[in-house]
Amino acid sequence: MTNPGTLKVATPTDCEIVLTREFDAPRQMVFDALTKPELLKRWFAPHGWSLAVCEVDLKVGGRFHFVIQRPGGGRTGMRGVWSEIAPPERLVHTESFDDFPGESQITTEFAEQNGRTTLTIRSLSPAKEVRDAILRAGTDGMAECYDKLAGILAASARPSAQG
Amino acid sequence: VINISQRLDATFAALADPTRRAILARLTAGDASVLELAKPFGISQPAISKHLKVLERAGLISESRDAQRRPRRLEPKPLAEATGWLEDFRQFWEASFQRLDVLLDEEKAKRKKIAHGKKGDRR
Numbered sequence: 568m569t570n571p572g573t574l575k576v577a578t579p580t581d582c583e584i585v586l587t588r589e590f591d592a593p594r595q596m597v598f599d600a601l602t603k604p605e606l607l608k609r610w611f612a613p614h615g616w617s618l619a620v621c622e623v624d625l626k627v628g629g630r631f632h633f634v635i636q637r638p639g640g641g642r643t644g645m646r647g648v649w650s651e652i653a654p655p656e657r658l659v660h661t662e663s664f665d666d667f668p669g670e671s672q673i674t675t676e677f678a679e680q681n682g683r684t685t686l687t688i689r690s691l692s693p694a695k696e697v698r699d700a701i702l703r704a705g706t707d708g709m710a711e712c713y714d715k716l717a718g719i720l721a722a723s724a725r726p727s728a729q730g
Numbered sequence: 731v732i733n734i735s736q737r738l739d740a741t742f743a744a745l746a747d748p749t750r751r752a753i754l755a756r757l758t759a760g761d762a763s764v765l766e767l768a769k770p771f772g773i774s775q776p777a778i779s780k781h782l783k784v785l786e787r788a789g790l791i792s793e794s795r796d797a798q799r800r801p802r803r804l805e806p807k808p809l810a811e812a813t814g815w816l817e818d819f820r821q822f823w824e825a826s827f828q829r830l831d832v833l834l835d836e837e838k839a840k841r842k843k844i845a846h847g848k849k850g851d852r853r
Contacts, residue, residue: 574824576816588827592834600830600837610829702819 581695584702586688594677594684598655601675601686612636620644627652631660643704647673655679662690664704669697737789741808744788749773750781754790754804761794761801 575587590597600606604621611618612635619642620634627649635643644665651659658675671692678685692698744750753767768778782802785791789808794801 574820574827576820586823590831590834592838596834596837600833606833610833611826702816
């Protein structure tokens with residue numbers, strides 16, 4: 568397997584999330600993987616999560632609809648409308664979740680150099696609460712969260728408990 | 731309704747104190763009464779009660795129903811929010827993108843095969 572770039576997640580303002588990740592493939596391939604349902608279904612959502620619904624009407628004004636199925640049985644629905652489609656460079660679409668109000672704007676850019684692609688996904692939410700809800704949407708209900716807690720706590724508290 | 735950033739402020743303020751962090755660490759091992767919590771720290775029961783009140787207000791602990799001992803119990807949710815959600819978000823996407831790496835490798839291999847097999851036979 569090729570060396571995967573490590574994902575960077577930044578929150579430059581209260582309403583933004585910026586994801587940056589490098590891929591060892593030309594940008595047209597990355598663009599396709601992010602917009603074609605048959606490819607999206609093969610990679611999006613890890614660890615037993617899956618895309619139960621994946622509909623993409625890739626045209627300006629066209630809609631997409633995803634339903635993420637959690638291993639525990641819960642579902643998260645998200646949908647949006649494409650406002651800019653410039654393959655293989657740029658995509659702009661709205662995004663909202665069925666579980667909470669607020670519509671964010673997502674700008675996705677694909678920059679290619681020497682056959683490698685840098686993917687940048689920028690999410691702009693109307694309010695911090697919406698942005699935070701997006702950050703938690705992928706992880707809400709994950710039991711691992713709670714399992715990890717005891718370990719994190721014990722590790723961070725031990726030195727001061729003795730001091 | 732308290733929003734998430736107010737809740738995080740309360741969580742971090744409560745965690746700023748080493749005794750309170752030690753109390754939480756003790757509670758990860760199981761519920762404990764005020765007396766049991768006071769013992770290892772060598773401080774008075776009223777002092778411990780004060781710390782417990784701060785932790786309780788931050789939603790980090792709660793009082794169990796057992797009326798006699800009134801043991802305190804750890805409430806993991808605020809801490810999961812404070813320590814976990816940004817990192818969990820990153821891990822969720824990184825795990826997805828690692829699957830995308832595999833997919834891209836497969837697609838590249840497929841293309842190479844097609845290009846190889848169709849030499850001089852361009853579609």
